[in-house]
Amino acid sequence: MISFRRIFAVAGKELIHLRRDRVTGGLVLGIPLILTLLFGYAINQDIRHLQAGWVDMAETQASRGLLQDAMASQVVDLVRRAGSTAELEMLLRRGEISVGIYIPADFERRIARQEFPYAQLLVDGSDPVVLSAVRGLQSLPVTPPRDLNVNHVIRASFELRPFYNPERRSAVFIVPGLTGVILTLTMVLFTATAIVRERDQGNLELLIATPIQSLELMTGKILPYIVIGYVQVGVILALGVWLFDVPVRGSLIDFLMAALFFVISALSLGLVISTLAASQFQAFQLTFISFLPQMLLSGYMFPFEGMPRAAQYLAELFPLTHFLRIVRGIILRGAELSELQADVWPLAVFFAVMMVIAPLRFRKRLD
Amino acid sequence: MAGDPVIIASDLTRRFGQLVAVDHLNLTVPAGRIYGFLGPNGSGKSTAIRMLCGLLRPSEGNATVLGTDIRGSTAALRHRIGYMTQRFSLYGDLTVVENLRFFASVYDLGRSSAERIEQQIERFSLQQQKNQLADTMSGGQRQRLALATASLHKPELLFLDEPTSAVDPESRREFWEFLFEMADDGVTILVSTHFMDEAERCHRLAILNHGVLVADGTPDRLKEEMAARVIEVRSPDPGGVRRQLLGAETVLDCTQLGTRLHVMIDGSQGDPAAYVNGLLKGVRYSSITAIEPSLEDVFVMATHHVGGDR
Numbered sequence: 001m002i003s004f005r006r007i008f009a010v011a012g013k014e015l016i017h018l019r020r021d022r023v024t025g026g027l028v029l030g031i032p033l034i035l036t037l038l039f040g041y042a043i044n045q046d047i048r049h050l051q052a053g054w055v056d057m058a059e060t061q062a063s064r065g066l067l068q069d070a071m072a073s074q075v076v077d078l079v080r081r082a083g084s085t086a087e088l089e090m091l092l093r094r095g096e097i098s099v100g101i102y103i104p105a106d107f108e109r110r111i112a113r114q115e116f117p118y119a120q121l122l123v124d125g126s127d128p129v130v131l132s133a134v135r136g137l138q139s140l141p142v143t144p145p146r147d148l149n150v151n152h153v154i155r156a157s158f159e160l161r162p163f164y165n166p167e168r169r170s171a172v173f174i175v176p177g178l179t180g181v182i183l184t185l186t187m188v189l190f191t192a193t194a195i196v197r198e199r200d201q202g203n204l205e206l207l208i209a210t211p212i213q214s215l216e217l218m219t220g221k222i223l224p225y226i227v228i229g230y231v232q233v234g235v236i237l238a239l240g241v242w243l244f245d246v247p248v249r250g251s252l253i254d255f256l257m258a259a260l261f262f263v264i265s266a267l268s269l270g271l272v273i274s275t276l277a278a279s280q281f282q283a284f285q286l287t288f289i290s291f292l293p294q295m296l297l298s299g300y301m302f303p304f305e306g307m308p309r310a311a312q313y314l315a316e317l318f319p320l321t322h323f324l325r326i327v328r329g330i331i332l333r334g335a336e337l338s339e340l341q342a343d344v345w346p347l348a349v350f351f352a353v354m355m356v357i358a359p360l361r362f363r364k365r366l367d
Numbered sequence: 368m369a370g371d372p373v374i375i376a377s378d379l380t381r382r383f384g385q386l387v388a389v390d391h392l393n394l395t396v397p398a399g400r401i402y403g404f405l406g407p408n409g410s411g412k413s414t415a416i417r418m419l420c421g422l423l424r425p426s427e428g429n430a431t432v433l434g435t436d437i438r439g440s441t442a443a444l445r446h447r448i449g450y451m452t453q454r455f456s457l458y459g460d461l462t463v464v465e466n467l468r469f470f471a472s473v474y475d476l477g478r479s480s481a482e483r484i485e486q487q488i489e490r491f492s493l494q495q496q497k498n499q500l501a502d503t504m505s506g507g508q509r510q511r512l513a514l515a516t517a518s519l520h521k522p523e524l525l526f527l528d529e530p531t532s533a534v535d536p537e538s539r540r541e542f543w544e545f546l547f548e549m550a551d552d553g554v555t556i557l558v559s560t561h562f563m564d565e566a567e568r569c570h571r572l573a574i575l576n577h578g579v580l581v582a583d584g585t586p587d588r589l590k591e592e593m594a595a596r597v598i599e600v601r602s603p604d605p606g607g608v609r610r611q612l613l614g615a616e617t618v619l620d621c622t623q624l625g626t627r628l629h630v631m632i633d634g635s636q637g638d639p640a641a642y643v644n645g646l647l648k649g650v651r652y653s654s655i656t657a658i659e660p661s662l663e664d665v666f667v668m669a670t671h672h673v674g675g676d677r
Contacts (some may be wrong), residue, residue, distance in 0.1 A: 009472030013461065020460040117448045206456035209420050211445045
């Protein structure tokens with residue numbers, strides 16, 4: 001018989017530990033606060049002010065207009081005027097500029113005849129982020145080029161129209177996902193150390209000699225951290241909305257429901273880690289081993305679609321992958337939770353599987 | 368129920384790889400008594416206790432604790448036994464009351480728990496420390512708290528694993544008074560120790576050495592039945608006497624206590640005092656007396672035989 005009294009006794013005791021442990025207690029608020037500010041302000045995929053050189057062979061009103069438009073886009077700062085394409089290439093190679101703009105002498109004639117490309121952009125392709133940023137320049141009204149060097153050339157063909165994040169501000173995209181990333185780290189870490197700590201400090205030997213059952217202990221360990229999880233979600237979301245103008249387009253209740261599924265699956269993963277680790281140090285290591293692939297493959301750092309099939313299948317196993325889709329769906333696209341069911345049930349299944357494994361692995365014996 | 372043995376172990380064995388921590392232990396612990404496990408470090412006391420609590424599975428053999436086979440499910444048994452671990456295992460960052468409350472809930476004491484906690488606090492004189500964190504208490508206070516917790520749910524059988532090893536003599540004495548009180552209430556107590564004075568206080572005693580039960584009985588009985596005789600030699604040159612005596616095969620052990628020496632002679636000699644006298648030719652001594660063996664002598668003899676050099 002599962003005793004709720006015992007479950008709540010464990011949960012209450014965990015809360016006392018947290019309250020008495022100032023550092024850990026501080027980190028409950030500190031981690032989301034610091035990481036949100038850091039990620040929100042520092043990580044900027046929205047590249048601006050790239051150093052650019054230019055060669056203007058046409059020297060007409062149209063060519064100067066094009067250069068001004070490029071400047072006005074703020075993507076590039078025109079810093080060096082060069083005399084030839086060769087000089088542009090040299091500047092690129094030396095890293096003095098990231099972008100070269102070449103306007104041929106027959107620029108106006110090409111426009112008049114609609115003879116593509118009108119001009120050429122030479123881009124430092126060694127940084128894919130720069131490359132994708134400059135792609136935006138292609139859509140400048142009157143532009144692009146003739147093939148000179150295939151690697152460096154971008155053709156202007158169509159206009160890019162970003163939906164849902166028209167300003168293309170990174171924070172809008174990063175901050176909602178950050179709730180998932182931070183919770184993956186903190187939630188797993190809390191429970192991963194929860195049982196190992198009892199072992200390290202010698203409490204476990206006494207505890208397993210009592211009538212407490214594994215499932216009661218596990219459930220009791222999870223309960224207080226659900227509350228902590230919501231506190232962290234609240235901090236991140238509040239910072240996102242106030243500081244980074246993240247729009248919450250969907251229902252907040254839907255989002256909080258989804259967060260519950262995600263929080264309990266992360267916590268249960270921590271419990272399993274806790275039953276695998278022999279010391280707190282091992283628990284830390286295992287947590288990071290589980291965290292890094294989630295961070296890299298979930299679609300948070302790199303687009304999911306760009307990954308190889310095998311990596312995609314692997315990523316489908318991670319709670320973070322599904323939570324990111326849910327979060328972006330609800331917060332950025334205004335989707336309803338019911339529309340995102342395909343990503344909700346994997347979280348529930350993950351939680352159920354972990355809650356079976358953890359008590360099974362945790363034997364109430366010392367051997 | 369009285370008179371029925373509380374613990375019956377037969378050939379109880381536990382191996383850790385090559386090491387045999389407990390080796391075919393046969394044991395009968397009667398109810399309502401204080402039963403001592405005496406043995407040096409590493410003699411298998413803790414391992415035996417852990418098996419009897421159901422925390423370790425025996426590699427071989429079996430034991431019945433309060434009628435429950437320890438190889439099977441011990442879930443029901445856990446309500447009836449109390450366990451005090453060797454290392455302090457309550458929560459250091461919880462207060463006395465919080466620790467007691469937690470374990471009261473774990474043992475599902477229900478409505479009576481608040482009252483019971485008050486009782487225990489009073490009984491083990493922890494009123495002053497009620498709201499003190501366990502980590503900040505003295506060794507003696509912590510042991511009292513651990514005992515209060517282990518007996519919170521009124522167990523019939525208490526396992527205490529070296530409960531007083533980190534406690535000053537005054538607190539130890541006090542601790543044993545609590546144990547006798549509980550034994551008077553009918554609780555059976557199995558306590559391990561390496562202190563002779565504590566072993567002397569037990570109703571019954573088992574001496575363990577290298578996992579083997581080497582002696583078992585009441586302290587008086589063990590002394591009476593000791594196979595060796597003890598001779599006390601006083602000498603201005605105890606070192607010389609010791610060297611001289613240890614050369615003889617019949618001398619089992621020789622322990623120096625200041626200017627006195629306790630010499631253990633195997634039972635084969637009819638008049639051991641005269642025998643020692645004969646051995647000590649050419650060494651200065653002032654007296655040779657046959658004395659009653661102490662429990663320490665019993666212990667030295669018992670642990671000497673098996674693990675010793677012969």
